[in-house]
Amino acid sequence: MEKEGKGTLSEIYQSSKKLLMKTRDGLEKLERFEFSTFDCFDSPELFAIKKDISQIQTLSADMDRLWRSIGSKPQRDLWKRKVEQINEEVESIKEGLDKLLLRNQKRIMEAKDRAELLKRANGDSAHVVRIFDEEAQAMTSAQNSSRMLEEAYSTGVEILSKYSEQRDRLKRAQRKALDILNTVGLSNSVLRLIERRHRVDKSISYIGMIVTIIVVYMFWRWTH
Structure with a gap:
């Protein structure tokens, strides 16, 4: 089996699979607590997931160089497919994380908008009542x-x-x-x-x- 400074192709593959499992569990944890908090951008889990995704992508690039140097075509095709699966899984996790962050950002903006509207409504209640009174008077005058x-x-x-x-x-x-x-x-x-x-x-x-x-x-x- 071809080797690199970080280990054999098989060892790198096993490391990437473990990181994939860890990263997927971390993403599921964030999704479970998605509606219990408005802001997950500063959570330690988020930084850990991003770090693991980056590491998996680095390992995938290492494996991509190693499987190309395998002499046996059947073995080379097998490892090519395994590396492709790793890339597909890490992209799926990355896509799920992006969607989670987008939903979280949307909820934060909606919460800010509601707070601003409530503040304006409380501050301008007299103005709103005056507008309604003027409209009612204008309607009565027209009638x-x-x-x-x-x-x-x-x-x-x-x-x-x-x-x-x-x-x-x-x-x-x-x-x-x-x-x-x-x-x-x-x-x-x-x-x-x-x-x-x-x-x-x-x-x-x-x-x-x-x-x-x-x-x-x-x-x-x-x-x-």
């Missing part, structure tokens, strides 16, 4: 304005409706009066006078409706 606008609109519609009813009644009364006057044979001058009065009343009705519309529009603009 009042909307209600006033609806009432003004309803009033305007009612006024216009009354003007329309009065105009219809006036037309009917005027038609009856004209019929009566025609019956009794009044002069054309009297009829023209009545017609002019009818046009004046109609103008007054139109002016009243226009003024009402303007008042409703100005009130709507004022409330908005």
